[in-house]
Amino acid sequence: MTRDDIPTPALLLDLDRFERNIRRMAAHARAAGKNLRPHAKTHRCPEVARRQVSAGALGVACAKLGEAEVMARAGVRGLLITTEVVSPAAIRRLMQLVSAAPDTLLVVDNTDNVKTLGREAAADGVTLNVLVDVDVGNRRTGIAPGEPALALARTVVAQPALRFRGLQGYAGHCAHVIGWEARQAASRAALAPLMATRTMIEAAGLPVEIVAGGSTGTWDIDVELPGLTELQAGSYCVMDLEYRRIGGRAGATLGEFEMALTVITTVVSTPTADRAMVDGGLKSFSTDKPFPPESVERPGVEFTFAGDEHGRLTVTDPSRPPRLGERIEFFPPHCDPTINLYDRIYAMRGDTVEAVWDVAARGRSD
Amino acid sequence: MTRDDIPTPALLLDLDRFERNIRRMAAHARAAGKNLRPHAKTHRCPEVARRQVSAGALGVACAKLGEAEVMARAGVRGLLITTEVVSPAAIRRLMQLVSAAPDTLLVVDNTDNVKTLGREAAADGVTLNVLVDVDVGNRRTGIAPGEPALALARTVVAQPALRFRGLQGYAGHCAHVIGWEARQAASRAALAPLMATRTMIEAAGLPVEIVAGGSTGTWDIDVELPGLTELQAGSYCVMDLEYRRIGGRAGATLGEFEMALTVITTVVSTPTADRAMVDGGLKSFSTDKPFPPESVERPGVEFTFAGDEHGRLTVTDPSRPPRLGERIEFFPPHCDPTINLYDRIYAMRGDTVEAVWDVAARGRSD
Numbered sequence: 001m002t003r004d005d006i007p008t009p010a011l012l013l014d015l016d017r018f019e020r021n022i023r024r025m026a027a028h029a030r031a032a033g034k035n036l037r038p039h040a041k042t043h044r045c046p047e048v049a050r051r052q053v054s055a056g057a058l059g060v061a062c063a064k065l066g067e068a069e070v071m072a073r074a075g076v077r078g079l080l081i082t083t084e085v086v087s088p089a090a091i092r093r094l095m096q097l098v099s100a101a102p103d104t105l106l107v108v109d110n111t112d113n114v115k116t117l118g119r120e121a122a123a124d125g126v127t128l129n130v131l132v133d134v135d136v137g138n139r140r141t142g143i144a145p146g147e148p149a150l151a152l153a154r155t156v157v158a159q160p161a162l163r164f165r166g167l168q169g170y171a172g173h174c175a176h177v178i179g180w181e182a183r184q185a186a187s188r189a190a191l192a193p194l195m196a197t198r199t200m201i202e203a204a205g206l207p208v209e210i211v212a213g214g215s216t217g218t219w220d221i222d223v224e225l226p227g228l229t230e231l232q233a234g235s236y237c238v239m240d241l242e243y244r245r246i247g248g249r250a251g252a253t254l255g256e257f258e259m260a261l262t263v264i265t266t267v268v269s270t271p272t273a274d275r276a277m278v279d280g281g282l283k284s285f286s287t288d289k290p291f292p293p294e295s296v297e298r299p300g301v302e303f304t305f306a307g308d309e310h311g312r313l314t315v316t317d318p319s320r321p322p323r324l325g326e327r328i329e330f331f332p333p334h335c336d337p338t339i340n341l342y343d344r345i346y347a348m349r350g351d352t353v354e355a356v357w358d359v360a361a362r363g364r365s366d
Numbered sequence: 367m368t369r370d371d372i373p374t375p376a377l378l379l380d381l382d383r384f385e386r387n388i389r390r391m392a393a394h395a396r397a398a399g400k401n402l403r404p405h406a407k408t409h410r411c412p413e414v415a416r417r418q419v420s421a422g423a424l425g426v427a428c429a430k431l432g433e434a435e436v437m438a439r440a441g442v443r444g445l446l447i448t449t450e451v452v453s454p455a456a457i458r459r460l461m462q463l464v465s466a467a468p469d470t471l472l473v474v475d476n477t478d479n480v481k482t483l484g485r486e487a488a489a490d491g492v493t494l495n496v497l498v499d500v501d502v503g504n505r506r507t508g509i510a511p512g513e514p515a516l517a518l519a520r521t522v523v524a525q526p527a528l529r530f531r532g533l534q535g536y537a538g539h540c541a542h543v544i545g546w547e548a549r550q551a552a553s554r555a556a557l558a559p560l561m562a563t564r565t566m567i568e569a570a571g572l573p574v575e576i577v578a579g580g581s582t583g584t585w586d587i588d589v590e591l592p593g594l595t596e597l598q599a600g601s602y603c604v605m606d607l608e609y610r611r612i613g614g615r616a617g618a619t620l621g622e623f624e625m626a627l628t629v630i631t632t633v634v635s636t637p638t639a640d641r642a643m644v645d646g647g648l649k650s651f652s653t654d655k656p657f658p659p660e661s662v663e664r665p666g667v668e669f670t671f672a673g674d675e676h677g678r679l680t681v682t683d684p685s686r687p688p689r690l691g692e693r694i695e696f697f698p699p700h701c702d703p704t705i706n707l708y709d710r711i712y713a714m715r716g717d718t719v720e721a722v723w724d725v726a727a728r729g730r731s732d
Contacts, residue, residue, distance in 0.1 A: 007432070007455060007732040041674055063675040064645070066373070083645065083675060084634045086691050089373060109635055110690055140672050141635035141643050172673060268450045269475055269507035277507050279430070279449065282703045283731050288653040288671065305654065306506050307538060308407055308702050309429040309449060309731055324476055325452050336674050337648045340707070343729050362729075363709050365649050365675055366373040 001353040008266040008327065009280035011342040013238065013357075015349050017260035019051075021237050024256060025219065026056040029231055032223035037061050037080055037212065039234025042336050044361035045345060046074030048237060053078070061212075061232040065090055065097065066364035072101040074360060080105040080212065080232070082168065084133065084141055086113050090366075095124045102126075105210070107133035107168050109143040111155050118159025129165050130156050131210060134197055136169040136190040145169075145193035146200065153201050166210030167201075169194035170232070175215035176242060180249045187218045195227040216257065217246055240335035242289055262296055262329040263338065265311065267322045276301070276313040276322035283308050283341060286334035293330035303330060367719040374632040374693065375646035377708040379604065379723075381715050383626035385417075387603050390622060391585065392422040395597055398589035403427050403446055403578065405600030408702050410727035411711060412440030414603060419444070427578075427598040431456055431463070432730035438467040440726060446471040446578065448534065448598070450499065450507055452479050456732075461490045468492075471576070473499035473534050475509040477521050484525025495531050496522050497576060500563055502535040502556040511535075511559035512566065519567050532576030533567075535560035536598070541581035542608060546615045553584045561593040582623065583612055606701035608655055628662055628695040629704065631677065633688045642667070642679040642688035649674050649707060652700035659696035669696060 006012070029036040038052045041063035049060045049071055059078015062068035068079045085094050085106055098104050098121075108114050108130055121128045134149050135142030143149050149167070156164040171190040177183040191213065198208050214222040214231035216239075222228050235243050238261035248256055263285060265278035282305055285293050292303045293311070300317030313328075315321055322328065332338035339345070340362055347355040372378070395402040404418045407429035415426045415437055425444015428434035434445045451460050451472055464470050464487075474480050474496055487494045498518050501508030509515050515533070522530040537556035543549040557579065564574050580588040580597035582605075588594050601609050604627035614622055629651060631644035648671055651659050658669045659677070666683030679694075681687055688694065698704035705711070706728055713721040 005455065007459075008453070009731050086634050087374070087632050088691075089371065090632075093373075109637060112690060135637055139641065140676050140678065142637060144637070266453050266456075268452050271475060271501055271508060271510070275505065279731070281731075282652075282654045282700075283706050283729075286648075286653070287703070288648045308706075310506050312506065324478060325454075334648075337653070340649050340674075341729060363649075363707060365375050365645070365647075 003264070003348065003351040004327065006264060006346055006353065008264050009284040010264050010346055011339060011344070012262045012264050012329065012346045012348050014260045015347050015354060017258035018237060021239070021257050021260060022051060022055045025233065025236050028219065030056060034223050034228065035230035037078065037230050037232050038237065039232050040067060040071060040361070042234035042237065043339055044364065045357050045359050046071060046076060047357040049076045052237065058230065064365050065093055066366040067361045068104065069093065069097055070361035070364055072097055077101055077103055082107060082170065082232070084109055084113060091117065091120050095120060095126050098126050098128060103129065105129045105131055105165060107131045108152065108156065109133040109141055111152060114152065114155045114159060114162065118162050121161035126161065128162050130162050131166050131168045131212060132156065134167055134169045134194055136171045136194050138170060138172045140172065142169070145197040149197045150201050150204055153206055157206060164206060166208045166212070166229070167194060167198060169211070169213045171213060171218070172215065175217035176246055177217065178246050180247055183217055183246065184221045187221050191222065191225060191228070195225060198227045216243055220249060235335050238335050241291060241294055241331050241333045259331055261332060261335055263293065263332055264327055264329045267324055267326045267328065270322060270324050273318065273321065274315045276315065277306065278311045278313060278328060279309065280330070281305055281307050281310045285330070285332050286337040288337060289333040291333055293332055296329040296331060298328050301328070369630070369714065369717040370693065372630060372712055372719065374630050375650040376630050376712055377705060377710070378628045378630050378695065378712045378714050380626045381713050381720060383624035384603060387605070387623050387626060388417055388421045391599065391602050394585065396422060400589050400594065401596035403444065403596050403598050404603065405598050406433060406437060406727070408600035408603065409705055410730065411723050411725050412437060412442060413723040415442045418603065424596065430731050431459055432732040433727045434470065435459065435463055436727035436730055438463055443467055443469055446598070448473060448536065450475055450479060457483065457486050461486060461492055464492050464494060469495065471495045471497055471531060473497045474518065474522065475499040475507055477518060480518065480521045480525060480528065484528050487527035492527065494528050496528050497532050497534045497578065498522065500533055500535040500560050502537045502560050504536060504538045506538065508535070511563040515563045516567050516570055519572055523572060530572060532574045532578070532595070533560060533564060535577070535579045537579060537584070538581065541583035542612055543583065544612050546613055549583055549612065550587045553587050557588065557591060557594070561591060564593045582609055586615060601701050604701050607657060607660055607697050607699045625697055627698060627701055629659065629698055630693055630695045633690055633692045633694065636688060636690050639684065639687065640681050642681065643672065644677045644679060644694060645675065646696070647671055647673050647676045651696070651698050652703040654703060655699040657699055659698055662695040662697055664694050667694070
């Protein structure tokens with residue numbers, strides 16, 4: 001099967017680029033003396049997770065319990081669930097997951113939740129590995145750094161069925177700061193309280209074995225912190241337009257990682273000389289960013305969304321009008337929610353489909 | 367199984383409201399002497415399609431061939447594929463679909479495509495039922511009204527394996543015009559050339575049996591046109607925030623159809639008094655509209671997106687702080703791309719899960 005045989009719209013992964021991305025991040029973490037637990041919420045694909053682990057990752061981070069269940073079932077271990085698990089039914093599912101994958105880590109940010117987890121784990125004869133989730137300015141989940149985090153760590157330690165392993169501090173608000181120096185300054189400011197919290201907790205006699213954080217945007221920034229033990233960057237393996245534009249240390253683009261993910265579409269209508277329609281729209285690309293998909297090595301057209309199932313191409317170079325049936329690829333604005341629209345990834349070696357990978361955790365936000 | 371047992375985030379359909387919506391549109395079309403072929407791109411769910419047909423619809427419209435394949439396999443007939451089918455592989459799939467479901471209609475807007483379809487259908491011994499797709503100002507697919515449409519209709523008629531059945535003119539740009547009178551004026555202006563094209567083609571001796579168009583927004587506007595034979599409204603069966611705000615004939619809301627679709631979430635973090643986090647974000651709601659999900663009968667909180675997997679609730683009423691583990695439902699901004707994120711619909715009768723329906727055509731934009 002070749003590129004031209006794939007029904008469109010479809011999600012394509014350039015394996016050469018993808019493999020270089022995986023190797024580059026793994027080598028970087030190794031050289032910096034950090035562990036790597038890439039975020040699987042980016043790809044939701046067990047085959048990608050397996051390749052990340054083969055390249056040296058400890059396991060993968062999962063945004064949700066449902067995502068972790070799929071990864072565990074596929075044999076992936078070293079899971080970290082980065083969102084709190086609070087509802088009774090979810091806690092029951094968690095116990096089953098941990099029975100199958102005992103090294104799974106979870107995060108907590110609430111005293112009552114810690115006590116409930118401790119009670120349920122004890123009743124099930126399970127030990128839960130726990131990180132305290134610290135809000136480093138992302139204003140999402142996480143307890144305040146400093147004394148509140150220390151108090152919560154003590155609550156964890158007081159539960160015999162819970163094992164306090166360390167901290168999570170995800171500075172999502174720094175990941176896409178444009179310009180390397182500005183991003184470095186933002187991340188330093190965000191993570192300083194996390195580092196201080198680590199010191200405070202260790203001074204209180206509780207060993208902090210793991211401090212997890214970092215993003216694709218701060219991959220070469222956060223490793224300079226001695227107190228950070230592992231990176232949970234996700235997007236680097238496939239990249240997207242949002243990350244490409246933030247700028248790397250060297251220059252204008254985050255050039256260290258390559259744009260490996262595209263959506264292939266077909267021109268299904270050429271109604272006027274200045275306009276053509278492709279068969280990918282709101283259901284084929286992420287729509288949460290203020291910029292549209294960008295054509296790949298196909299100058300002369302500009303994409304705008306035109307409903308659920310269509311993209312409108314404005315012809316900017318009349319000497320290259322799109323042909324009916326022409327296949328045009330686009331880089332998606334945001335990789336995670338784009339991949340989450342597809343059941344499979346076509347893994348391409350040049351123009352050949354080398355494999356088709358199941359996005360097995362697609363839709364598993366539960 | 368009750369509402370409280372459903373793993374979150376999940377998609378819920380209020381059956382009482384849904385059934386009233388289905389009945390209301392069916393009765394309206396019947397009273398107006400129009401046929402109804404609701405757009406299945408809204409729901410992508412064969413069970414919803416079957417219920418629409420049971421209530422009196424001719425069949426369903428499908429945005430794409432892949433969607434139609436799923437509906438056909440589920441036994442739904444009277445399909446209209448509203449996007450042009452142009453690639454050789456897609457045309458082969460189309461022939462198989464039409465062999466199984468011979469009453470399927472497709473649309474064309476290009477002479478070369480008509481000739482290819484005619485040749486392939488003749489080679490396969492298949493007859494294809496064809497509508498000429500007319501651009502009524504939506505600037506998406508469709509040939510220009512008037513002479514170009516007539517010429518294309520003649521090209522269809524000249525192909526022995528194609529059967530010219532009529533016209534499609536979808537005025538998507540009018541569907542969400544706010545204010546009933548403004549919307550009426552917009553739709554009248556858009557559809558006037560379609561009506562004139564119908565007259566011109568019939569005057570040329572080609573019977574125009576079908577003229578398909580209309581949206582949920584113009585459901586009680588377009589039926590006043592004698593030349594329109596069928597409505598392809600979709601969203602009315604479940605509704606969404608975008609349609610609710612356009613205003614009906616009577617007043618401030620499109621009150622004739624009820625908000626039947628919600629996403630249920632769980633509060634997974636209550637880190638500060640003014641903020642709580644729910645477990646639904648960019649992967650749980652449509653993100654293509656400039657307004658966020660809105661909580662259902664749960665005042666005191668305002669939702670903003672906070673990444674792939676989280677919604678941030680700003681507490682606007684300190685007397686009603688969200689509790690950890692509290693379940694909160696939201697109306698989605700845009701129904702079609704929201705449903706397309708989920709593999710199943712929980713069909714609710716009050717607080718009881720009466721059935722779980724498979725969104726079998728989810729992701730089938732191909």
